[in-house]
Amino acid sequence: xxxFAWRIVLGMLLLITAPAxxxxxxxxxxxxxxxxxxxxxxxxxxxxxxxxGFMSNAGFVVTSDGVLVFDTLGxxxxxxxxxxxIAEVTDQPVKRVIISHYHADHxxxxxxxKAVGAExxxxxxxxxxxxxxxxxxxxxxxxxDLAPWVDDTTELVPADRWLTFEDGDTLEFxxxxxxxxxxxxSGAHAPDDIMLYVPSDDILFAGDLYFTGRIPYxxxxxxxxxxxxxxxxxxxxPGMVIPxxxxxxxxxxxxxxxxxxxxxxxxxxxxQAVEEMIDFEQAYKDxxxxxxxxxxxxxxxxxxxAYGQYLQMERESLENF
Numbered sequence: 001x002x003x004f005a006w007r008i009v010l011g012m013l014l015l016i017t018a019p020a021x022x023x024x025x026x027x028x029x030x031x032x033x034x035x036x037x038x039x040x041x042x043x044x045x046x047x048x049x050x051x052x053g054f055m056s057n058a059g060f061v062v063t064s065d066g067v068l069v070f071d072t073l074g075x076x077x078x079x080x081x082x083x084x085x086i087a088e089v090t091d092q093p094v095k096r097v098i099i100s101h102y103h104a105d106h107x108x109x110x111x112x113x114k115a116v117g118a119e120x121x122x123x124x125x126x127x128x129x130x131x132x133x134x135x136x137x138x139x140x141x142x143x144x145d146l147a148p149w150v151d152d153t154t155e156l157v158p159a160d161r162w163l164t165f166e167d168g169d170t171l172e173f174x175x176x177x178x179x180x181x182x183x184x185x186s187g188a189h190a191p192d193d194i195m196l197y198v199p200s201d202d203i204l205f206a207g208d209l210y211f212t213g214r215i216p217y218x219x220x221x222x223x224x225x226x227x228x229x230x231x232x233x234x235x236x237x238p239g240m241v242i243p244x245x246x247x248x249x250x251x252x253x254x255x256x257x258x259x260x261x262x263x264x265x266x267x268x269x270x271x272q273a274v275e276e277m278i279d280f281e282q283a284y285k286d287x288x289x290x291x292x293x294x295x296x297x298x299x300x301x302x303x304x305x306a307y308g309q310y311l312q313m314e315r316e317s318l319e320n321f
Contacts, residue, residue: 028054028081030089031248034201036062036178038089039242040073040082044213046300047074047105053146054078056105056245059205060086061198065176066095069118070196070205071244072109074142075149079109083116094118096175098182099159100207100244101190102126103217104138108150110157122159123184123192130156163194185209188229189221189244195233202239209233210256212246214296216263218305223263223312230256262292266309274313283310 030038039059043051053074060082061068067086072079086094099107099122110120129135135156142150165171165184172181183195189208196205209229210216218226233241234253241252249255273283284306292298 028078028085030060030085033059033240033242033248034198034203037198037201037203038062039205039248040085041247042073042105042245044246044296046297047142047146049146052077052149053105053108053142057242058082058106058109059242060094061178061180061201062090062092063176063178065092067092068175068178068180069094069097069113071100071106071207072097072113074105074108075146076109076112076154077149079112082109083112096121098122098194098196099126100194100196100205101192102129102135103190103208104142106207106244107157108142108154111155114157119161120157120159121161121163123186123194124162124164125186126159126192127162129191130158185229185232187222188226189216189218193229197236197238204233204236204238204241206233206241206243206252208244210243210252210259212243212249212255212258214245214258215292215298215301215305216245216259217297217301218263218266218308220308220311223267223309224316227260227263230260258295265291266306267313270306270310271313271316274310274317280307280310 028040030040032038037059039057041057042055045051045055047053047055056071056074058069058071058073060070067090073082083094094113094116095118097110097113097118097120099120102122114120139154139156143152143154163171163182169184170181172179179199181197181199183197185193185195187193193207193209195207195209208216240248240250242248269287270283284303289302292302
């Protein structure tokens with residue numbers, strides 16, 4: 001009887017510790033995009049237990065005065081796995097982190113970087129999100145959906161330097177022998193969007209300005225501003241673009257086509273519904289979604305996106321009054 005009881009206890013311990021072991025053993029392999037630039041590519045789907053929250057991209061640039069990181073993925077464990085992977089590439093310490101925007105899948109790894117002394121930069125508009133009820137609600141949701149990789153020890157880490165872009169829509173800075181440019185594209189995908197350009201490698205980290213290989217998360221974003229921001233990105237003509245989700249691209253016009261077509265489709269269909277005063281439920285039912293319904297993340301994101309853009313088109317319709 002005692003032996004049977006011990007087997008039950010042992011089994012329970014294994015169930016408890018197995019996820020923790022998976023966390024501690026997380027391993028990421030960076031892809032080299034340029035002489036100094038690397039990135040990590042997540043799965044083309046929404047965050048889940050199966051992918052452990054690894055469904056977005058992040059990257060880093062090695063300079064003569066430390067490592068610059070762009071985004072930190074969606075869990076503290078993934079943030080630590082990034083740090084471990086960077087250490088396999090260079091002996092340079094991680095000195096600075098740029099956050100493209102304060103969405104969970106791009107910054108929940110921050111606390112691992114703060115633990116090694118990195119300085120965090122982000123757009124000043126991210127402050128309002130961190131102080132919002134929505135940020136706490138999303139954290140509670142992730143603690144439930146992504147446990148144990150997001151748990152009670154996961155923190156919403158603020159920036160050490162909030163960027164205001166007072167001198168225009170760009171900010172240039174230098175680390176060691178490398179120069180960088182930050183682009184303010186706030187209000188496109190999120191209120192606090194930032195892009196990072198690496199001139200030495202002619203590579204642009206675009207954040208969630210477009211998604212390759214899956215339906216984008218649109219939510220309540222301003223699709224009109226978003227489309228204009230993509231046009232601006234193309235006018236920069238970078239040699240390579242690393243999006244917030246999906247593979248890096250040397251043909252961004254081609255590879256952003258899914259995001260562009262999808263946004264334009266939402267605006268056209270839901271704008272027409274608003275003009276004809278059709279309520280959202282009926283409009284959603286009537287729309288032919290066949291062009292997009294087989295794309296990854298459609299089932300999880302499309303209804304949320306459609307409702308957000310229905311409200312967006314209502315707001316735009318009021319501008320004429």
